[in-house]
Every structure is written in C-alpha cells, then in structure tokens.
Amino acid sequence: MTKDSTVSDFIPSLIAGTISGIIFVVSAMALAALIFTGPLSSYLPQGIGILLVGSIIFALFSALTATYPLILSAPQDIPIAILALMAVSIGAGINGQMVAEEAFQFIFVAIGVTSVLVGLFFWILGRFRLGKLVRFIPFPVVGGFLAGTGWLIVKFSFTMMTDMDLTLVNLEHFIESDILFQWFPGLVFAVVMLLAGRRFSHYL
Secondary structure, three states, X not given: OOHHHHHHHHHHHHHHHHHHXXXXXXXXXXXXXXXXXXXXXXXXXXXXXXXXXXXXHHHHHHHHHOOOOOOOOOOOHHHHHHHHHHHHHHHOOEOOOEOHHHHHHHHHHHHXXXXXXXXXXXXXXXXXXXXXXXXXXXXXXXXXXXXXXXXHHXXXXXXXXXXXXXXXXXXXXXXXXXXXXXXXXXXXXXXXXXXXXHXXXXXX
C-alpha cells in the first residue's frame, strides 16, 4: 500500500467518522430525552451521559472484536422505546411510593442489567452460530413488534414535547392553542424528514 493511497483512504474515513460521531451524539441526546422525561426530566444530563458512555464502550468493543470491519455501532430506538415505557411506569410512582432520585437509580440499574443480558444473549447467538433461528420467527410477530415500538416512539415523542401523556382521555387537550404549538413543529419536521428520505437517495 502506497503513501498516497493511505492518505486518500484516511481523509474519507475521517470525514465519515466525524459525521457518524455528530449523528451519534445527537441520537444519544434525543433517545435519552425519551427515557428521562416528565418527573425524571431533571436527570436528563445524566441520562445523556449514560447513553454516550455505554455507546462508546460498545463501539470500541465492536471495533476491536467484530469480524465484519464496516459495522457501525450507535444507540438504537427500539430498545430505548421499551426502556422508556418502563421509565414512565416507574415515574408514575414518583411522589407516591418513591422519590425522583430513587426512580433514577432504579432506571440506571435496569439499563445496566438489561444491557448485560441482551449482550449475553447476542453473544450466545454469535458464539454458537444461532442467527439463522431468526428466520423461524413468524412475520406477523416481527411486524407487530415493530409497529408497537413505533407507536411507543411516537407516544413518548409527544410526551417529551408537551409533558403530557398521549391518551384518548386527554387527546382533546392536544388541539388547544398553547399545546398545539408545542408538538406541531416537531410533527412537521418528522414529516419533512420522512418525505426527504423517500425523495432523495443520498448516502447521508
């Protein structure tokens, strides 16, 4: 490998790494906001730190041990949606059975335990080459799971923007002028991003 080829490979890799890092940080901040919202919003900085540190450790581990060199490690929205559902259930007990600090500590431990268990599960799949078992999962089950997690992401997004739960009981409050201006810009941005992703096929 010549010196010129090394330099020519380094510059695109540096640009790609910089862009990936920016997306990485923004994604961690957005996903942490889904978990630490409502009564737990005061712990959002700690939540962002948890996701960033955990994701960096996972990225370094993947880079050093992965057999596929082009793997990209980043926080995922599906497990975050499930953790957010758990956080909402725990947050409902704040000022009742527990205080906010105890709820944050419980969620912190839950994130750590679930991360270790999920990592162990996928390690077993890779170690014994059991990945092909995924094809035996019925398609309706996969579709229902993805649809359910998608709904959780939408619901918690509205909760994050308005500090109100999106339910049939308080649905009428979301069309009030003061609440409408809180969630409508986010909805417009999401629609624009969806249409742009379908219209343009750029690698970014």
